[in-house]
Amino acid sequence: MTAAQSPAPPVPREGRAPSRGSARSRARTSLRTAPSNWMLAPALAFFGIFALLPLAGVVVLSFFAWDGLGTPSFAGFDAWVSVFQNPVTLNAMKLTFLMTALSFVVQFPLSLLLGTFMAGHQRYREAFSVLYFLPLLFSAAATGIAFKALLDPNFGLSRAFDADFLRQDWLGSPNLAFYTLIMVISWSFVPFHSLLYQAGVRQIPKSMYEAATLDGAGRTRQFFNVTLPQLKYTIVTSSTLMLVGSLTYFDLIFILTGGGPGNATRVLPLDMYLTGFRSYQMGPASVIAVILIAVGLLLSLGLNKVSGADKMESQMEGA
Amino acid sequence: MRTRNPNVVGGLLGFAWLLVILVPIYYIVITSIRPREDYFSSNPLSIPSEFTLEPFRYVLENDFLRYFANSVFVTVVTVVAVVVSSLMASYVIVRSRTRLARFSQKLFLMGIAIPLQATIIPIYYLIVQLGLYDTLWALILPSVAFAIPITVLILTNFLRDVPKELYESMTVDGATDLQMFRRLVLPLAKPAVVTVGIYDALQVWNGFLFPLVLTQSSEMRVLPLSLWAYQGEFTTNIPAVLAAVMLSALPILVLYIAGRRQLISGLTAGFSK
Structure with missing residues (x-):
């Protein structure tokens, strides 16, 4: 299981030990049946825009002066x-x-x-x-x-x-x-x-x-x-x-x-x-x-x- | 053993806690059917001399149903978006070993540990910049984002237990990603989807901070905020305020009576496993 969890290692030479070969083919099968990464996109997009970005934003805003209406202006460590x-x-x-x-x-x-x-x-x-x-x-x-x-x-x-x-x-x-x-x-x-x-x-x-x-x-x-x-x-x-x-x-x-x-x-x-x-x-x-x-x-x-x-x-x- | 030696101390303490729980609830119920004049003159815990549904009528005449509909809309859209996007992500995280899949898993796990509510100021900024301030979408978008980490965690835990052969047999038939998702992953994950869906729905249904900060007009008011607004408006009509409190709890009460087990597993989703 641990072998299957790591990504298929690059194997330069073919056909070394038989056990190795079977592990490789198993990895290949599961890669072939795996869904493609695009299905991660909606969750990553939502989380990135409305959670991660605000998370970074709050750190950034702590160095700005802003009254909630105008444009924030840089204020260093004032706040x-x-x-x-x-x-x-x-x-x-x-x-x-x-x-x-x-x-x-x-x-x-x-x-x-x-x-x-x-x-x-x-x-x-x-x-x-x-x-x-x-x-x-x-x-x-x-x-x-x-x-x-x-x-x-x-x-x-x-x-x-x-x-x-x-x-x-x-x-x-x-x-x-x-x-x-x-x-x-x-x-x-x-x-x-x-x-x-x-x-x-x-x-x-x-x-x-x-x-x-x-x-x-x-x-x-x-x-x-x-x-x-x-x-x-x-x-x-x-x-x-x-x-x-x-x-x-x-x-x-x-x-x-x-x-x-x-x-x-x-x-x-x-x-x-x-x-x-x-x-x-x-x-x-x-x-x-x-x-x-x-x-x-x-x-x-x-x-x-x-x-x-x-x-x-x-x-x-x-x- | 237990029957011969009943736990008297435990029973008494349990009964004391029952009183602590029930007195405020009794108060809410009894006050919501108390005539308004009665409220100022009688003992708040006494049984009213006459019952009335007038407080409920008053609340319903004051746009309660609009706030209710707003809450339903926000909750349904949010839960559908959260569950679909999280289930797709969980499917990839469980089945795929690409770097992005593993990175996403770590990212969402970290997301659980962060008290995201504290990011409300930049969220406010973002929502204003997007021109979504004072719309229901202002509530939906961040709610979806905040619910994703815990939803992904619960769904990946569930999908991990699905035997690999099931996926592989479908792939042999040449199913595409979306077909796999619709015909296999979604039906398989149904029990977990129901549980986590209830959990997410309760969070959104009860949410207060987003509506408070991100909406303003009464057209966009959702239930928790409407209770607060009623309290400000009906200062001399406490029975009506508590009638609104009762009405806001009604959908969850129905869920509790209809599916207690589902509701409890939904509430404690991911925490009691």
Whole structure:
């Protein structure tokens, strides 16, 4: 197979070893039956023009001054300097880091435990799982708008129960809004990640649990000694999506708080949007975009490296 | 073992999470059928003294169907373009060993790791330069490009499992590339196409950033953006806003009821394999 995967090597002399000859003819057959390269053209064209070109463009634009309407003009490192001197953006970096870390701390254990719970075949668990899915029916815009109404200080949750701790300006208080966002984000994303874990847990061979039971391992020890190690790849996948996802998260926050009150929830993606499309400073906004892309890319490549190299192999073994 | 020793703690936690999930959803449903006058005076979680479909009528009278049609158009065109172009590319990547095929595979793999949303500023520039600003094509073209990497990954993983002999027997019959594609690759890949098609459709259907930045007029408004606009317009009519939220989730709810398994495998496409 490895021989067939490399392109047919140029063979200057004919008819050396018989084994070599058969490998060559096999390569020739598959080349003859292979589709021609033009079928790659549509995908490459779309991706090249509307993804790669903008990717290069954002780096280029970070060295330009542009108000979104006229023609961009070269500005050297001006935008870069201004971004790293702008207290709003520096604060946004801090908030983004906090949000990525905190929403991971909340979502990871919840998704893992729920996924394990949902993997059980008990009737009530299957019924619960059907309902756990419901947040996924709503787009981020829909979720944001619904929670904005629910968390309204005058007509929302604060009036539903006679409890002081619920009477809060959930989204309007600078100290609270950030944590409220993490809760809403978890409500909206934990269902997806728990589906990943449910699928992961269901792929663990039953015999492993049977063996653990025979060894006298209780539920907790089975979870830590069987379930958790077996979920290694699901954990990497889900965590990558969670971390890179909250790094670039925009929709919900834009609708729920718009970055406010003040700049209390102005995370980097929001800072990029507001700088670019509200303040019309496309140069600094592009700098923020480059930072986002670089951090996101490093994060997902780094996490992949942790387990990525052997990922394909072990998946093929399992199949 | 399990039946003799039921997991009480797990069950209780599961029930607690169920409440967390259901209260907001109950709130959306109950508010969307609450009379407008009732909204300001009653407990938001109480069952309304009378039900009304007035909020739904109000939303439908305010161009909801146009926004819905826009969303359907953008989603359908995008998904067809993504799936066809990605399947053709995947077919070459799996079957051909040319340098371009291997380069494309690496390129698309890298594309998955890049948070492409952050390229919105140059995309805006490009769309304006192409004269496509404030058209539905402004949403379709970048959406197609962004969906290609993950779609190609899922389809190549699937096509790799197809036995080589199947392709070879067709070639012996003298089929051209396109005939092979139509008569063999497309039917073979159908299950994967459905899964990845659902995944792509949900991404486009729910997308917010492209419509926000690349369109402006209400004629070009798609559903997620329309919810935001309704929220701004109907400031005193929250029941109508939440009725719009309900209506926007309806197609996915139908899909969930009709094909739960398909929807779930579509949602987790490529991530849970």
